[in-house]
Amino acid sequence: MAGPDLDELVGRAREGRPRAVARLISLVEDASPAVAEVARRLTPHTGHARVIGLTGPPGVGKSTSTSMLLTALRAAGQRVGVLAIDPSSPFSGGALLGDRIRMTEHATDPGVFIRSMATRGHLGGLSWATPQAVRVLDAAGFDVVLIETVGVGQSEVDVVKLADTTVVLLAPGAGDGIQAAKAGVLEIADVFVVNKSDREGAEATVHDLKQMISLSRRERRGASWRQPIVRTVASKAEGAEEVVEALDAHHAWLTAHGELTRRRTARARGEVEAIALRRLHAELTDLHHGDRLSELAARVVTRELDPFTAAAELVADLKQ
Amino acid sequence: MAGPDLDELVGRAREGRPRAVARLISLVEDASPAVAEVARRLTPHTGHARVIGLTGPPGVGKSTSTSMLLTALRAAGQRVGVLAIDPSSPFSGGALLGDRIRMTEHATDPGVFIRSMATRGHLGGLSWATPQAVRVLDAAGFDVVLIETVGVGQSEVDVVKLADTTVVLLAPGAGDGIQAAKAGVLEIADVFVVNKSDREGAEATVHDLKQMISLSRRERRGASWRQPIVRTVASKAEGAEEVVEALDAHHAWLTAHGELTRRRTARARGEVEAIALRRLHAELTDLHHGDRLSELAARVVTRELDPFTAAAELVADLKQ
Numbered sequence: 001m002a003g004p005d006l007d008e009l010v011g012r013a014r015e016g017r018p019r020a021v022a023r024l025i026s027l028v029e030d031a032s033p034a035v036a037e038v039a040r041r042l043t044p045h046t047g048h049a050r051v052i053g054l055t056g057p058p059g060v061g062k063s064t065s066t067s068m069l070l071t072a073l074r075a076a077g078q079r080v081g082v083l084a085i086d087p088s089s090p091f092s093g094g095a096l097l098g099d100r101i102r103m104t105e106h107a108t109d110p111g112v113f114i115r116s117m118a119t120r121g122h123l124g125g126l127s128w129a130t131p132q133a134v135r136v137l138d139a140a141g142f143d144v145v146l147i148e149t150v151g152v153g154q155s156e157v158d159v160v161k162l163a164d165t166t167v168v169l170l171a172p173g174a175g176d177g178i179q180a181a182k183a184g185v186l187e188i189a190d191v192f193v194v195n196k197s198d199r200e201g202a203e204a205t206v207h208d209l210k211q212m213i214s215l216s217r218r219e220r221r222g223a224s225w226r227q228p229i230v231r232t233v234a235s236k237a238e239g240a241e242e243v244v245e246a247l248d249a250h251h252a253w254l255t256a257h258g259e260l261t262r263r264r265t266a267r268a269r270g271e272v273e274a275i276a277l278r279r280l281h282a283e284l285t286d287l288h289h290g291d292r293l294s295e296l297a298a299r300v301v302t303r304e305l306d307p308f309t310a311a312a313e314l315v316a317d318l319k320q
Numbered sequence: 321m322a323g324p325d326l327d328e329l330v331g332r333a334r335e336g337r338p339r340a341v342a343r344l345i346s347l348v349e350d351a352s353p354a355v356a357e358v359a360r361r362l363t364p365h366t367g368h369a370r371v372i373g374l375t376g377p378p379g380v381g382k383s384t385s386t387s388m389l390l391t392a393l394r395a396a397g398q399r400v401g402v403l404a405i406d407p408s409s410p411f412s413g414g415a416l417l418g419d420r421i422r423m424t425e426h427a428t429d430p431g432v433f434i435r436s437m438a439t440r441g442h443l444g445g446l447s448w449a450t451p452q453a454v455r456v457l458d459a460a461g462f463d464v465v466l467i468e469t470v471g472v473g474q475s476e477v478d479v480v481k482l483a484d485t486t487v488v489l490l491a492p493g494a495g496d497g498i499q500a501a502k503a504g505v506l507e508i509a510d511v512f513v514v515n516k517s518d519r520e521g522a523e524a525t526v527h528d529l530k531q532m533i534s535l536s537r538r539e540r541r542g543a544s545w546r547q548p549i550v551r552t553v554a555s556k557a558e559g560a561e562e563v564v565e566a567l568d569a570h571h572a573w574l575t576a577h578g579e580l581t582r583r584r585t586a587r588a589r590g591e592v593e594a595i596a597l598r599r600l601h602a603e604l605t606d607l608h609h610g611d612r613l614s615e616l617a618a619r620v621v622t623r624e625l626d627p628f629t630a631a632a633e634l635v636a637d638l639k640q
Contacts, residue, residue, distance in 0.1 A: 012360035036628035043626040131627075261621065269617035269629060273604060275631035280600045280638075284593060297533035301581065306363040307451075307588060308356035317638050318600075 004076075006034060013140045016079075018271045019275070020115055020193045021140045028132035031118065035132065041137035049081075049138035050251060053147045053163030055188075060171040062194045064234040070106050071167035072240040078144050081137035083130060085149035090164045113137065128278060131162060131271045160188060162267050164260060165250045167191045167243070171207070172201030187216075189227055196238070205232065225253050238315045286316050326354060327396060330361045333460045336399075338433055341460050345435055347450035351598075355452065361460035369458040370399075370571060371481030373467045375508075380491040381515045386468045386552040390426050392560035398464050401457035402434045403450060405469035406516050433457065448598060451482060451591045484580060485570045487511045487563070490529070492521030507536075509547055513567045517551035517559070526551065545573050600638070607637050 013019035024042075028035050040165075054069075056062055066082060073080050106112040117129060130147065137145045147163060160166050168189035173196070193215075194205050209229055217226070228246045232239030252258040287292055296310040326406050332340035344362075348355050353623055367617045374389075376382055388401060393400050426432040437449060450467065467483060480486050488509035493516070529549055548566045552559030574580040595610075616630040625633075 036626075039626045041630050043620075043623050046625060047621075084607035239433050246482075264621045265614070268630075269613055271627045272613065272616055272620060272630045272634060273601070275627055276604055276634045277597060277601055279635055281593070281597055281633060284596055293589055293592065294585070296592055297585050300363075300588035300592060301367075301584045303363050303367060306356075306360045307591045307595055308359050310588075310592045311599060314592060314596045315599055318596075 008036055008043060008141070010038070013231060015137065016110065018110070018113055021081075021136060024140075024308045025115055025133045028136060029129045029170055031128065033167045039132065039135060042135050045136070045139040046119065046135055048166070049134070049142050049145045050247075051134055051138075051147065051163045052247060053149070053166040054169065055149050055166070056169030056171075058234065061234050062169055065169055065193065065195055066146060067106065067230065068232070068234045068240050069146065069238050070112060071237065072244050073144055074106075074109065074111055079111045079142045080113075080144045080146060081085035081142040082112070082146045082148060083133055083137070084114065084116045085130070085147065096287060113140075120250045128274055130215045131267065131274075132163065139225055142164065161302055162270075164254060164263055165247055167193055167247070169193045169195055171196040172199050172205045188266060189256075190225065190250050191230045191243070191245060193232055193239075194229060195232050195234050198233050198236075202231065214296070224257070225250065282316055284314060287314065292317060295318045326357055326361060328505055330358070330459070333456065334365060336430065336461060338430070339387055341401075341433055341456060342435065344456045345453045346458060349437065349449045351448065359452065359455060362455050365459040365461075367458070367464045369462050370485070371453070371454055371458075371467065371483045372567060373469070373480035373486040374489065375469050375480045375486070376489030379595075380489045382468055382489055383551065385489055385513065385515055386466060387426065388552070388554045388557050388560045388623045389466065389563060390432060391557065392564050393464055394426075394429065396564065399431045399462045400433075400466060401460070401462040402468060403453055403457075404434065404436045404465045405450070405467065433462065434459075449596055451587065451594075454482065460512075463570050468540075478636070482590075484512045484574060485567055487513055487567075488515045490525055491516040492519050492525045497595045502582055510545065510570050511563070512547055512549045513552055513559075513563060514549060515552050515554050518553045518556075524553065541578070545570065564593055603638055604634060607634065612637060 009020050009023060013024050024038060025059065027038055029125050044144060054062060054066060063084075066084075067305070070082065076306060085218055091269060106114065109228045115133065117133065134147070147160065166188050168191070170192065171194065192209055194209070196202070197206075206229055213227055213229075230239055230246050232243060251260075287293065293314065296305065299305040300307050301308050326411055329340050329343060333344050344358060374382060374386060383404075386404075390400055390402065427432065432576050435453065437453065448608055454465050454467070467480065469480060484507050488511070490512065491514065512529055514522060514529070516522070517526075526549055533549075548569070550559055550562045552563060571580075574583065607613060612633065616625065616634060619625040620627050620630050
């Protein structure tokens, strides 16, 4: 895509035109040759959006909760972009797409933009594509970017780490409670939401969570943010305001403690690293039109070389 | 670890002493500074072991099937090493460890070595550590290396791709059938095992699988290997011999068609790439004692630089 066309596209996206936003996300998601140019043009217009991650085990009502949160944020006058990450697992890939249909009530609202991110087969996967898409939505003037992902793998967690604020959803009942969630969740959660809180077992889930939080606080002294636990019934839109309040409180805390800049620097650091690594990876596999790596691999199979010596030769070639 | 100690350790591992094998795997899994030296010393002794991957959705009886297969292979006089990969998800990490207990019947057999691989937090994760551990077991003289993993994420699939032969386990019933497995499985499976085949729905699962296989064969003409479907009841050790026969048939096919070398070259290629990338990644983050990346990230946050320009500067520094 030539420069003037790109300028026009960026201009239309900044006017909030959904087709231009969608087109830009496609460009960056596919890592098209234009991706660096797109980032260069968008960067000056970024830094406004609050990035909120939302995750939790399957079955807790993530899509319903996202929809509820969308309604509440819209009522508060916020423009919201949603990135819905489909797990790329060959065993469950795309299985949750049906849930997206619930979001159709927001489809005609010009203040809402919803995008399902396809991830399978992307080099660097989610960690590559998601920050690029966040940049597009930020530059397009969305006040909030919601990243919704099912919390099943490390890559999903890595994506949620991109957020300024991470919401972890739980629900009472077998497999959905904190037994299913494990200790790692405590480390990434800024706000806990116990959904389906009208169901049996909700009290026990909240109680267990409180215990886990106080245990973890003993380990990380000095952190002055106390993760709140909000009870919701997303299907009845109960608790929406409390979730928004918790998000606002966390954002105020982030700003007051310099933590917002720290998190965004960590995010930028990860992104710069990912771009540099992707570039180096491409250079490695392209060396001598790809022949160098194949030749080294063949010599490893015949045991003429061990793979570390082969890798050292490859890196030396790259630096020449 | 100094050279002579390492030589001694490798010597003891090659005599089949389990503690020496375990110690070597720990060294390579943790990517200790000795890892390249270990690989260098082991490489001349490798190339003998058949690497078999075993995966499938949760609940199909992977541990029981692994145990059954172990018994059958041992009866055939094979020494078997097992790498049991625990999912590194913060939501399910380690949840399956209890299943390992079932394997205790093999714990006192000197012809069996079982290792649970801890993966969370490793840079490069499974794709890094698993080939290293396979090399240790191969050099230690195991005839078969079984990699058992729950098939929930892309990284697990990547690991199973390391195998000479990949077994995909399914079982009848909700969530365990091919509905849960999706099309991606067809691409990685060399042998299908329908476990719990005494249960209702087993016929339907086999029937569905047959249809999927014949559909996929139409797309990949020329591939002369027809994925067999073996029915088992692992809890009663039914079907063990048929699985071993299918594995042997696939190995013979791999050898006859030059496919074994092709797969092992692809594996070596992936490993050399991973080692080179890890090294480049370490160099990137170490540039100017880590200050360079932090400084660039800070300039991205203030929008002075876009992340692609920052990454280009980082790569240029690396090559200086």
